[in-house]
Amino acid sequence: MDAFYAAVEVRRRPELRGRPVVVGGTGNRGVVAAASYEARVFGIRSAMPSTRARRLCPHAVFLPGDHAHYGEVSKRVMAVLADVTPLVEPLSLDEAFLDVRGATRLLGPAPALAAQIRARILEQEQLTCSVGVASSKFMAKLATERAKPRVEPSGPVWGTGVHVVAAGAELDFLHPLPATALFGVGPATARRLARLGVETVGDLASQPESSLTAALGAAAGRHLHRLANGIDDRPVVVDRAPRSISHEETFSRDLHAEAALEAEATRLGDAVARRLRASSLAARTITLKVRFGDFKTITRSVTLPEATDSGRAVVSAARDLLAAVDTAPGVRLLGVGASGLAPAEAEQLSLEDDSEAHDAAEQVSDRIRDRFGSSAIGPAAAVRAGRGLRSPLDADQRWGPPEAELARPWPEWPVSEASRSGGSEAELARPWPERPVSEASRSGGSEAELARPWPERPVSEANKSGND
DNA sequence: TCTGGGGTCCTTAGTCCA
DNA sequence: TCTGTGGACTAAGGACCC
Numbered sequence A: 001m002d003a004f005y006a007a008v009e010v011r012r013r014p015e016l017r018g019r020p021v022v023v024g025g026t027g028n029r030g031v032v033a034a035a036s037y038e039a040r041v042f043g044i045r046s047a048m049p050s051t052r053a054r055r056l057c058p059h060a061v062f063l064p065g066d067h068a069h070y071g072e073v074s075k076r077v078m079a080v081l082a083d084v085t086p087l088v089e090p091l092s093l094d095e096a097f098l099d100v101r102g103a104t105r106l107l108g109p110a111p112a113l114a115a116q117i118r119a120r121i122l123e124q125e126q127l128t129c130s131v132g133v134a135s136s137k138f139m140a141k142l143a144t145e146r147a148k149p150r151v152e153p154s155g156p157v158w159g160t161g162v163h164v165v166a167a168g169a170e171l172d173f174l175h176p177l178p179a180t181a182l183f184g185v186g187p188a189t190a191r192r193l194a195r196l197g198v199e200t201v202g203d204l205a206s207q208p209e210s211s212l213t214a215a216l217g218a219a220a221g222r223h224l225h226r227l228a229n230g231i232d233d234r235p236v237v238v239d240r241a242p243r244s245i246s247h248e249e250t251f252s253r254d255l256h257a258e259a260a261l262e263a264e265a266t267r268l269g270d271a272v273a274r275r276l277r278a279s280s281l282a283a284r285t286i287t288l289k290v291r292f293g294d295f296k297t298i299t300r301s302v303t304l305p306e307a308t309d310s311g312r313a314v315v316s317a318a319r320d321l322l323a324a325v326d327t328a329p330g331v332r333l334l335g336v337g338a339s340g341l342a343p344a345e346a347e348q349l350s351l352e353d354d355s356e357a358h359d360a361a362e363q364v365s366d367r368i369r370d371r372f373g374s375s376a377i378g379p380a381a382a383v384r385a386g387r388g389l390r391s392p393l394d395a396d397q398r399w400g401p402p403e404a405e406l407a408r409p410w411p412e413w414p415v416s417e418a419s420r421s422g423g424s425e426a427e428l429a430r431p432w433p434e435r436p437v438s439e440a441s442r443s444g445g446s447e448a449e450l451a452r453p454w455p456e457r458p459v460s461e462a463n464k465s466g467n468d
Numbered sequence B: 001t002c003t004g005g006g007g008t009c010c011t012t013a014g015t016c017c018a
Numbered sequence C: 001t002c003t004g005t006g007g008a009c010t011a012a013g014g015a016c017c018c
Helices: A004-012 A050-056 A067-084 A110-125 A137-147 A170-174 A187-195 A201-206 A209-216 A218-228 A258-278 A311-323 A355-372 A380-385 A403-407 A417-421 A439-444
Strands: A021-024 A032-035 A061-063 A088-092 A095-098 A131-133 A150-152 A155-157 A162-164 A244-255 A281-292 A297-308 A331-343
Touching: A004 A021, A004 A032, A004 A067, A021 A050, A032 A050, A050 A061, A067 A088, A067 A095, A067 A110, A095 A137, A110 A131, A110 A162, A131 A137, A137 A162, A137 A170, A170 A201, A187 A209, A201 A218, A209 A218, A244 A258, A244 A281, A258 A281, A258 A311, A258 A331, A258 A355, A281 A311, A297 A311, A297 A331, A311 A331
Parallel strands: A021 A061, A131 A162
Antiparallel strands: A021 A032, A088 A095, A150 A155, A244 A331, A281 A297, A281 A331
16 A cells, blocks of 8 residues: 555545645654655655654644554455455555465456556545565565655656566566665665675675675575575465564653553553453463663563463563563663464463453453443553553653644645546646745755755656556 | 654574483 | 583564564
8 A cells, every 4th residue: 555544544634635644653752654645755754753754844744643443444455455366465554465376367467457456445445555566475565666656856756556577577677676675674784785795686696695694694694695586485375373462652751660660561461461362362471671761672571381361460470570670760662562372272271269250350351441442441550550552641642733733724735636636647747836845844854855946847757657 | 863663583692401 | 421412492682574
Protein backbone atom coordinates (compact mmCIF):
# COMPACT_ATOMS: atom_id res chain seq x y z
CA MET A 1 0.00 0.00 0.00
CA ASP A 2 1.19 3.51 -0.77
CA ALA A 3 1.77 5.66 2.37
CA PHE A 4 -0.80 3.39 4.01
CA TYR A 5 -1.64 5.08 7.31
CA ALA A 6 -1.63 8.54 5.77
CA ALA A 7 -3.77 7.37 2.85
CA VAL A 8 -6.31 5.80 5.22
CA GLU A 9 -6.53 9.04 7.19
CA VAL A 10 -7.03 11.05 4.01
CA ARG A 11 -9.81 8.71 3.00
CA ARG A 12 -11.49 9.33 6.35
CA ARG A 13 -11.10 13.09 6.00
CA PRO A 14 -11.30 13.93 2.31
CA GLU A 15 -10.62 17.57 3.08
CA LEU A 16 -7.00 16.53 3.69
CA ARG A 17 -6.48 15.33 0.13
CA GLY A 18 -3.49 17.01 -1.44
CA ARG A 19 -2.23 18.32 1.89
CA PRO A 20 0.90 17.14 3.67
CA VAL A 21 -0.34 14.62 6.24
CA VAL A 22 1.85 13.00 8.89
CA VAL A 23 0.67 10.06 11.00
CA GLY A 24 2.27 8.81 14.18
CA GLY A 25 4.46 10.31 16.79
CA THR A 26 3.24 11.27 20.18
CA GLY A 27 4.43 14.23 22.16
CA ASN A 28 7.92 15.58 22.00
CA ARG A 29 9.33 12.05 21.85
CA GLY A 30 7.35 10.68 18.97
CA VAL A 31 8.44 9.72 15.49
CA VAL A 32 6.72 9.68 12.12
CA ALA A 33 4.98 6.41 11.29
CA ALA A 34 3.82 7.45 7.84
CA ALA A 35 3.83 10.56 5.73
CA SER A 36 1.77 11.39 2.66
CA TYR A 37 3.75 12.00 -0.50
CA GLU A 38 2.89 15.68 -0.22
CA ALA A 39 4.61 15.69 3.20
CA ARG A 40 7.60 13.80 1.84
CA VAL A 41 8.25 16.66 -0.55
CA PHE A 42 9.34 18.61 2.54
CA GLY A 43 11.85 15.92 3.50
CA ILE A 44 9.62 14.19 6.04
CA ARG A 45 10.32 10.46 6.26
CA SER A 46 9.20 7.51 8.37
CA ALA A 47 10.99 7.15 11.70
CA MET A 48 11.96 10.82 11.72
CA PRO A 49 11.47 12.53 15.11
CA SER A 50 8.19 14.35 15.02
CA THR A 51 9.77 17.55 16.29
CA ARG A 52 11.97 17.61 13.22
CA ALA A 53 9.02 16.83 10.96
CA ARG A 54 7.17 19.79 12.44
CA ARG A 55 10.11 22.06 11.73
CA LEU A 56 10.37 20.85 8.16
CA CYS A 57 6.68 21.38 7.50
CA PRO A 58 4.89 23.31 10.23
CA HIS A 59 1.68 23.49 8.23
CA ALA A 60 1.39 19.74 7.75
CA VAL A 61 -1.55 18.03 9.42
CA PHE A 62 -0.25 15.82 12.22
CA LEU A 63 -2.49 12.94 13.23
CA PRO A 64 -2.13 10.32 15.96
CA GLY A 65 -2.23 6.78 14.63
CA ASP A 66 -5.38 4.67 14.84
CA HIS A 67 -3.93 1.20 14.69
CA ALA A 68 -7.22 -0.59 15.23
CA HIS A 69 -8.69 1.11 12.18
CA TYR A 70 -5.64 0.41 10.01
CA GLY A 71 -5.89 -3.22 11.10
CA GLU A 72 -9.48 -3.42 9.91
CA VAL A 73 -8.65 -1.86 6.55
CA SER A 74 -5.69 -4.21 6.27
CA LYS A 75 -7.93 -7.23 6.83
CA ARG A 76 -10.21 -6.18 4.01
CA VAL A 77 -7.25 -5.58 1.68
CA MET A 78 -5.82 -8.98 2.56
CA ALA A 79 -9.22 -10.51 1.79
CA VAL A 80 -9.00 -9.05 -1.72
CA LEU A 81 -5.61 -10.72 -2.11
CA ALA A 82 -6.97 -14.00 -0.77
CA ASP A 83 -9.58 -13.93 -3.54
CA VAL A 84 -6.74 -14.19 -6.04
CA THR A 85 -4.82 -16.97 -4.32
CA PRO A 86 -4.86 -18.66 -0.93
CA LEU A 87 -1.06 -18.38 -0.92
CA VAL A 88 -0.79 -14.95 0.74
CA GLU A 89 1.98 -14.15 3.20
CA PRO A 90 1.33 -10.87 5.01
CA LEU A 91 4.59 -9.07 5.73
CA SER A 92 3.02 -6.27 7.72
CA LEU A 93 -0.32 -4.47 7.83
CA ASP A 94 0.27 -3.03 4.39
CA GLU A 95 2.44 -5.51 2.51
CA ALA A 96 2.09 -9.11 1.41
CA PHE A 97 3.69 -11.68 -0.84
CA LEU A 98 1.46 -13.67 -3.18
CA ASP A 99 2.36 -16.87 -4.95
CA VAL A 100 0.15 -16.65 -8.04
CA ARG A 101 1.58 -19.56 -9.99
CA GLY A 102 -1.58 -21.57 -9.42
CA ALA A 103 -3.92 -18.69 -10.23
CA THR A 104 -2.60 -17.61 -13.60
CA ARG A 105 -4.38 -20.25 -15.66
CA LEU A 106 -7.76 -19.20 -14.33
CA LEU A 107 -7.24 -15.46 -13.88
CA GLY A 108 -4.60 -14.48 -16.42
CA PRO A 109 -0.87 -13.76 -16.38
CA ALA A 110 0.74 -12.22 -13.31
CA PRO A 111 0.99 -8.64 -14.64
CA ALA A 112 -2.71 -8.69 -15.47
CA LEU A 113 -3.45 -10.08 -12.01
CA ALA A 114 -1.44 -7.24 -10.51
CA ALA A 115 -3.54 -4.70 -12.40
CA GLN A 116 -6.74 -6.44 -11.29
CA ILE A 117 -5.65 -6.35 -7.67
CA ARG A 118 -4.85 -2.64 -7.83
CA ALA A 119 -8.17 -1.89 -9.48
CA ARG A 120 -10.14 -3.87 -6.90
CA ILE A 121 -8.41 -2.28 -3.94
CA LEU A 122 -8.90 1.17 -5.45
CA GLU A 123 -12.57 0.48 -6.11
CA GLN A 124 -13.33 -1.17 -2.79
CA GLU A 125 -11.12 0.87 -0.44
CA GLN A 126 -10.29 4.01 -2.43
CA LEU A 127 -6.63 3.31 -1.67
CA THR A 128 -3.73 2.93 -4.07
CA CYS A 129 -1.12 0.22 -3.93
CA SER A 130 1.92 -0.77 -5.94
CA VAL A 131 2.75 -4.25 -7.14
CA GLY A 132 6.01 -5.89 -8.10
CA VAL A 133 5.93 -8.99 -10.25
CA ALA A 134 8.96 -11.26 -10.26
CA SER A 135 10.09 -14.84 -9.85
CA SER A 136 11.12 -14.56 -6.21
CA LYS A 137 10.07 -12.75 -3.07
CA PHE A 138 12.93 -10.33 -2.70
CA MET A 139 12.90 -9.47 -6.40
CA ALA A 140 9.16 -8.79 -6.20
CA LYS A 141 9.75 -6.50 -3.25
CA LEU A 142 12.39 -4.53 -5.13
CA ALA A 143 10.10 -4.35 -8.13
CA THR A 144 7.37 -2.93 -5.88
CA GLU A 145 9.68 -0.13 -4.79
CA ARG A 146 10.24 0.68 -8.45
CA ALA A 147 6.48 0.85 -9.03
CA LYS A 148 5.74 3.19 -6.12
CA PRO A 149 5.13 6.91 -6.32
CA ARG A 150 8.24 8.94 -5.63
CA VAL A 151 9.07 12.40 -4.57
CA GLU A 152 10.97 14.96 -6.57
CA PRO A 153 11.82 18.49 -5.52
CA SER A 154 8.97 19.58 -7.71
CA GLY A 155 6.43 17.40 -5.93
CA PRO A 156 5.06 13.87 -5.80
CA VAL A 157 5.28 11.87 -9.01
CA TRP A 158 2.93 8.96 -9.49
CA GLY A 159 4.62 5.65 -10.06
CA THR A 160 3.89 3.07 -12.68
CA GLY A 161 1.80 1.08 -10.19
CA VAL A 162 3.05 -2.25 -11.50
CA HIS A 163 6.62 -3.19 -12.26
CA VAL A 164 7.49 -6.50 -13.84
CA VAL A 165 10.94 -8.07 -13.71
CA ALA A 166 10.87 -10.56 -16.54
CA ALA A 167 12.42 -14.00 -16.16
CA GLY A 168 16.01 -13.81 -17.34
CA ALA A 169 16.23 -10.06 -16.77
CA GLU A 170 16.70 -10.29 -13.01
CA LEU A 171 20.41 -9.51 -12.84
CA ASP A 172 20.11 -6.56 -15.23
CA PHE A 173 17.47 -5.13 -12.92
CA LEU A 174 19.32 -6.01 -9.74
CA HIS A 175 22.97 -5.17 -10.20
CA PRO A 176 22.78 -1.39 -10.74
CA LEU A 177 20.79 -0.95 -7.50
CA PRO A 178 22.58 0.30 -4.38
CA ALA A 179 23.45 -2.50 -1.95
CA THR A 180 21.19 -0.85 0.61
CA ALA A 181 18.22 -1.75 -1.59
CA LEU A 182 18.55 -5.35 -0.45
CA PHE A 183 16.38 -6.50 2.41
CA GLY A 184 18.78 -6.87 5.31
CA VAL A 185 21.29 -4.19 4.39
CA GLY A 186 20.82 -1.33 6.81
CA PRO A 187 23.23 1.41 7.85
CA ALA A 188 25.53 -0.87 9.87
CA THR A 189 25.88 -3.49 7.14
CA ALA A 190 26.26 -0.78 4.50
CA ARG A 191 29.23 0.64 6.42
CA ARG A 192 30.90 -2.76 6.58
CA LEU A 193 30.26 -3.35 2.89
CA ALA A 194 31.68 0.07 2.04
CA ARG A 195 34.94 -1.01 3.67
CA LEU A 196 35.04 -3.85 1.13
CA GLY A 197 34.43 -1.35 -1.64
CA VAL A 198 30.89 -2.62 -2.16
CA GLU A 199 28.35 0.00 -3.16
CA THR A 200 25.99 -1.68 -5.59
CA VAL A 201 24.33 -5.06 -5.67
CA GLY A 202 26.57 -5.84 -8.62
CA ASP A 203 29.65 -5.17 -6.46
CA LEU A 204 28.18 -7.50 -3.87
CA ALA A 205 27.63 -10.26 -6.42
CA SER A 206 31.23 -10.10 -7.56
CA GLN A 207 32.61 -10.57 -4.04
CA PRO A 208 33.64 -14.08 -3.06
CA GLU A 209 31.18 -15.50 -0.55
CA SER A 210 34.04 -16.08 1.88
CA SER A 211 34.86 -12.37 2.21
CA LEU A 212 31.23 -11.55 2.81
CA THR A 213 30.88 -14.17 5.52
CA ALA A 214 34.11 -12.93 7.09
CA ALA A 215 32.79 -9.37 7.14
CA LEU A 216 29.15 -9.99 8.02
CA GLY A 217 28.97 -13.40 9.67
CA ALA A 218 28.08 -16.75 8.17
CA ALA A 219 24.32 -16.37 7.84
CA ALA A 220 24.17 -12.78 6.62
CA GLY A 221 27.16 -13.19 4.29
CA ARG A 222 25.79 -16.24 2.58
CA HIS A 223 22.29 -14.80 2.41
CA LEU A 224 23.39 -11.54 0.79
CA HIS A 225 25.69 -13.31 -1.63
CA ARG A 226 22.78 -15.42 -2.82
CA LEU A 227 20.41 -12.46 -3.09
CA ALA A 228 22.96 -10.40 -5.01
CA ASN A 229 23.18 -13.24 -7.53
CA GLY A 230 19.43 -13.37 -7.86
CA ILE A 231 19.01 -16.55 -5.84
CA ASP A 232 16.06 -16.60 -3.45
CA ASP A 233 14.11 -19.82 -3.11
CA ARG A 234 12.18 -18.89 0.02
CA PRO A 235 8.58 -19.98 -0.41
CA VAL A 236 5.50 -17.92 0.37
CA VAL A 237 4.49 -19.05 3.86
CA VAL A 238 0.81 -18.62 4.60
CA ASP A 239 0.47 -19.18 8.34
CA ARG A 240 3.57 -17.92 10.03
CA ALA A 241 3.28 -18.47 13.76
CA PRO A 242 4.32 -15.48 15.87
CA ARG A 243 7.68 -15.86 17.61
CA SER A 244 7.17 -13.23 20.26
CA ILE A 245 4.60 -10.83 21.65
CA SER A 246 5.62 -7.61 23.35
CA HIS A 247 4.54 -4.20 24.49
CA GLU A 248 6.80 -1.26 25.15
CA GLU A 249 6.29 2.39 25.80
CA THR A 250 8.35 5.54 25.81
CA PHE A 251 7.26 7.90 28.55
CA SER A 252 6.77 11.59 27.96
CA ARG A 253 9.33 12.19 30.71
CA ASP A 254 11.85 9.87 32.33
CA LEU A 255 10.50 7.90 35.26
CA HIS A 256 12.53 7.59 38.45
CA ALA A 257 10.01 6.46 41.06
CA GLU A 258 10.08 2.73 41.71
CA ALA A 259 6.35 2.60 42.35
CA ALA A 260 5.55 4.21 39.00
CA LEU A 261 7.89 1.83 37.16
CA GLU A 262 6.38 -1.19 38.90
CA ALA A 263 2.92 -0.01 37.91
CA GLU A 264 4.05 0.36 34.28
CA ALA A 265 5.64 -3.11 34.31
CA THR A 266 2.39 -4.49 35.68
CA ARG A 267 0.32 -2.80 33.01
CA LEU A 268 2.58 -3.89 30.16
CA GLY A 269 2.94 -7.45 31.47
CA ASP A 270 -0.80 -7.76 31.89
CA ALA A 271 -1.35 -6.54 28.33
CA VAL A 272 1.15 -9.07 26.98
CA ALA A 273 -0.53 -11.91 28.89
CA ARG A 274 -3.90 -10.84 27.57
CA ARG A 275 -2.61 -11.05 24.02
CA LEU A 276 -1.13 -14.47 24.73
CA ARG A 277 -4.53 -15.70 25.88
CA ALA A 278 -6.26 -14.07 22.91
CA SER A 279 -3.90 -16.02 20.61
CA SER A 280 -4.16 -19.24 22.63
CA LEU A 281 -0.43 -19.12 23.21
CA ALA A 282 1.77 -19.56 26.26
CA ALA A 283 5.30 -18.26 26.69
CA ARG A 284 8.33 -19.66 28.48
CA THR A 285 10.64 -16.64 28.33
CA ILE A 286 9.74 -13.21 29.69
CA THR A 287 11.96 -10.28 28.73
CA LEU A 288 12.13 -6.84 30.30
CA LYS A 289 13.49 -3.99 28.21
CA VAL A 290 14.73 -0.79 29.83
CA ARG A 291 15.92 2.28 28.00
CA PHE A 292 17.54 4.91 30.16
CA GLY A 293 17.50 8.65 29.73
CA ASP A 294 20.81 8.54 27.84
CA PHE A 295 19.27 6.02 25.39
CA LYS A 296 21.37 3.14 26.70
CA THR A 297 19.13 0.12 26.36
CA ILE A 298 19.34 -3.18 28.22
CA THR A 299 17.26 -6.33 28.20
CA ARG A 300 16.90 -8.82 31.02
CA SER A 301 15.12 -12.11 30.57
CA VAL A 302 14.11 -15.18 32.47
CA THR A 303 13.00 -18.57 31.25
CA LEU A 304 10.25 -20.08 33.33
CA PRO A 305 10.04 -23.80 34.16
CA GLU A 306 6.63 -23.92 32.46
CA ALA A 307 5.01 -21.96 29.66
CA THR A 308 2.39 -19.53 30.89
CA ASP A 309 -0.35 -17.21 29.66
CA SER A 310 -1.19 -15.98 33.13
CA GLY A 311 -1.05 -12.25 33.75
CA ARG A 312 0.07 -12.89 37.29
CA ALA A 313 3.04 -15.00 36.16
CA VAL A 314 4.13 -12.62 33.39
CA VAL A 315 3.83 -9.57 35.64
CA SER A 316 5.65 -11.32 38.46
CA ALA A 317 8.56 -12.24 36.18
CA ALA A 318 8.71 -8.72 34.73
CA ARG A 319 8.69 -7.11 38.17
CA ASP A 320 11.39 -9.47 39.44
CA LEU A 321 13.56 -8.52 36.47
CA LEU A 322 12.84 -4.84 37.06
CA ALA A 323 13.82 -5.14 40.71
CA ALA A 324 17.29 -6.28 39.66
CA VAL A 325 17.87 -3.20 37.48
CA ASP A 326 19.22 0.08 38.83
CA THR A 327 16.64 2.54 37.57
CA ALA A 328 17.98 5.51 39.51
CA PRO A 329 19.33 7.27 36.38
CA GLY A 330 15.78 7.54 35.05
CA VAL A 331 13.87 5.34 32.63
CA ARG A 332 12.78 6.60 29.25
CA LEU A 333 11.17 3.39 27.97
CA LEU A 334 9.93 0.20 29.53
CA GLY A 335 8.94 -2.95 27.64
CA VAL A 336 7.74 -6.44 28.46
CA GLY A 337 7.97 -9.27 25.94
CA ALA A 338 7.09 -12.94 25.79
CA SER A 339 8.90 -15.49 23.61
CA GLY A 340 9.43 -19.21 23.44
CA LEU A 341 5.79 -19.45 22.40
CA ALA A 342 3.80 -22.66 22.25
CA PRO A 343 0.10 -23.46 21.92
CA ALA A 344 -1.56 -22.85 25.27
CA GLU A 345 -2.96 -26.40 25.27
CA ALA A 346 0.58 -27.66 25.69
CA GLU A 347 0.91 -25.71 28.90
CA GLN A 348 1.53 -27.91 31.89
CA LEU A 349 -0.95 -27.60 34.69
CA SER A 350 0.48 -26.01 37.75
CA LEU A 351 0.06 -27.72 41.07
CA GLU A 352 -0.29 -24.30 42.63
CA ASP A 353 -3.55 -24.36 44.55
CA ASP A 354 -5.01 -20.98 43.64
CA SER A 355 -3.98 -20.84 40.00
CA GLU A 356 -7.40 -21.97 38.81
CA ALA A 357 -9.13 -19.12 40.56
CA HIS A 358 -6.67 -16.64 39.03
CA ASP A 359 -7.12 -18.12 35.58
CA ALA A 360 -10.87 -17.83 35.91
CA ALA A 361 -10.56 -14.21 37.05
CA GLU A 362 -8.35 -13.38 34.07
CA GLN A 363 -10.79 -14.99 31.66
CA VAL A 364 -13.60 -12.89 33.11
CA SER A 365 -11.53 -9.71 32.89
CA ASP A 366 -10.66 -10.56 29.26
CA ARG A 367 -14.37 -10.76 28.46
CA ILE A 368 -15.04 -7.48 30.25
CA ARG A 369 -12.31 -5.75 28.26
CA ASP A 370 -13.49 -7.30 25.01
CA ARG A 371 -16.85 -5.77 25.69
CA PHE A 372 -16.10 -2.47 27.38
CA GLY A 373 -12.58 -1.64 26.25
CA SER A 374 -9.10 -2.16 27.57
CA SER A 375 -9.46 0.43 30.30
CA ALA A 376 -12.54 -1.18 31.81
CA ILE A 377 -10.64 -3.40 34.21
CA GLY A 378 -7.06 -4.27 35.05
CA PRO A 379 -4.65 -5.34 37.75
CA ALA A 380 -4.97 -3.19 40.85
CA ALA A 381 -1.32 -2.15 40.69
CA ALA A 382 -1.79 -0.80 37.18
CA VAL A 383 -5.25 0.60 37.80
CA ARG A 384 -3.97 2.69 40.67
CA ALA A 385 -1.52 4.32 38.33
CA GLY A 386 -4.12 4.59 35.62
CA ARG A 387 -5.94 2.17 33.40
CA GLY A 388 -5.77 0.65 30.03
CA LEU A 389 -2.95 -0.35 27.75
CA ARG A 390 -1.78 3.21 27.28
CA SER A 391 -0.19 4.91 30.22
CA PRO A 392 -2.08 7.88 31.65
CA LEU A 393 1.31 9.47 32.12
CA ASP A 394 1.21 10.03 28.42
CA ALA A 395 -2.09 11.75 28.01
CA ASP A 396 -0.02 14.76 27.00
CA GLN A 397 2.02 12.70 24.55
CA ARG A 398 -0.63 12.65 21.90
CA TRP A 399 -0.23 15.43 19.45
CA GLY A 400 -2.94 14.84 16.97
CA PRO A 401 -4.38 18.07 15.72
CA PRO A 402 -7.18 19.65 17.62
CA GLU A 403 -10.37 19.53 15.60
CA ALA A 404 -10.04 23.28 15.20
CA GLU A 405 -6.81 22.82 13.28
CA LEU A 406 -8.46 20.44 10.87
CA ALA A 407 -11.26 22.89 10.30
CA ARG A 408 -8.85 25.72 9.59
CA PRO A 409 -8.82 26.85 5.96
CA TRP A 410 -5.74 25.88 4.03
CA PRO A 411 -4.30 28.91 2.36
CA GLU A 412 -0.68 27.94 1.84
CA TRP A 413 -0.50 24.58 0.16
CA PRO A 414 -1.67 24.46 -3.43
CA VAL A 415 -3.95 21.49 -3.78
CA SER A 416 -3.43 20.06 -7.21
CA GLU A 417 -6.31 18.63 -9.11
CA ALA A 418 -4.16 15.57 -9.62
CA SER A 419 -3.96 15.06 -5.91
CA ARG A 420 -7.64 15.60 -5.43
CA SER A 421 -8.57 13.05 -7.98
CA GLY A 422 -5.87 10.57 -7.19
CA GLY A 423 -3.93 11.60 -10.23
CA SER A 424 -5.31 10.86 -13.63
CA GLU A 425 -2.88 11.08 -16.49
CA ALA A 426 -4.14 14.32 -17.95
CA GLU A 427 -4.21 16.00 -14.59
CA LEU A 428 -0.75 14.82 -13.76
CA ALA A 429 0.58 16.48 -16.86
CA ARG A 430 -0.38 19.91 -15.54
CA PRO A 431 2.42 22.01 -14.13
CA TRP A 432 2.94 21.77 -10.43
CA PRO A 433 1.95 24.99 -8.73
CA GLU A 434 4.22 27.47 -7.03
CA ARG A 435 6.05 25.90 -4.20
CA PRO A 436 5.16 27.16 -0.74
CA VAL A 437 8.37 27.56 1.23
CA SER A 438 7.58 28.89 4.65
CA GLU A 439 10.17 30.71 6.72
CA ALA A 440 9.90 27.90 9.20
CA SER A 441 10.76 25.33 6.56
CA ARG A 442 13.68 27.37 5.39
CA SER A 443 15.16 27.75 8.80
CA GLY A 444 14.23 24.27 9.98
CA GLY A 445 15.22 22.39 6.86
CA SER A 446 18.77 21.22 6.68
CA GLU A 447 18.30 20.22 3.10
CA ALA A 448 19.91 22.43 0.53
CA GLU A 449 17.04 21.23 -1.60
CA LEU A 450 14.66 23.34 0.35
CA ALA A 451 16.41 26.52 -0.62
CA ARG A 452 16.26 25.78 -4.31
CA PRO A 453 13.68 27.45 -6.47
CA TRP A 454 10.61 25.40 -7.20
CA PRO A 455 10.91 24.15 -10.75
CA GLU A 456 8.25 23.31 -13.23
CA ARG A 457 6.85 19.93 -12.45
CA PRO A 458 8.48 17.31 -14.63
CA VAL A 459 6.36 14.49 -15.92
CA SER A 460 8.42 11.36 -16.18
CA GLU A 461 8.25 8.96 -19.07
CA ALA A 462 6.98 6.36 -16.67
CA ASN A 463 4.24 8.72 -15.70
CA LYS A 464 3.27 9.58 -19.22
CA SER A 465 2.79 5.95 -19.97
CA GLY A 466 1.65 5.26 -16.45
CA ASN A 467 -1.37 3.27 -15.62
CA ASP A 468 -2.87 5.26 -12.80
C1' DT B 1 18.00 17.86 17.19
C1' DC B 2 16.48 13.61 18.90
C1' DT B 3 15.84 9.25 18.13
C1' DG B 4 8.22 4.83 18.52
C1' DG B 5 6.37 0.31 18.63
C1' DG B 6 6.08 -4.37 17.25
C1' DG B 7 8.30 -7.65 15.32
C1' DT B 8 12.27 -11.25 13.23
C1' DC B 9 16.69 -13.14 12.94
C1' DC B 10 21.55 -13.51 14.02
C1' DT B 11 25.82 -13.51 16.89
C1' DT B 12 28.38 -14.22 20.92
C1' DA B 13 29.24 -16.15 25.23
C1' DG B 14 28.41 -19.10 29.08
C1' DT B 15 26.61 -23.42 31.04
C1' DC B 16 25.23 -28.08 31.12
C1' DC B 17 25.48 -32.64 29.59
C1' DA B 18 26.23 -36.80 26.86
C1' DT C 1 38.86 -40.88 35.83
C1' DC C 2 40.12 -37.11 32.97
C1' DT C 3 39.76 -34.40 28.82
C1' DG C 4 37.88 -32.77 24.61
C1' DT C 5 33.99 -31.91 21.71
C1' DG C 6 29.70 -30.65 20.12
C1' DG C 7 24.79 -29.87 20.70
C1' DA C 8 21.08 -27.76 23.28
C1' DC C 9 19.74 -24.16 25.91
C1' DT C 10 19.89 -19.58 27.94
C1' DA C 11 20.96 -14.69 28.14
C1' DA C 12 22.16 -10.32 26.16
C1' DG C 13 22.75 -7.37 22.51
C1' DG C 14 22.62 -5.77 17.71
C1' DA C 15 20.76 -5.10 13.09
C1' DC C 16 17.00 -4.77 10.40
C1' DC C 17 12.15 -4.35 8.70
C1' DC C 18 7.52 -1.75 8.29
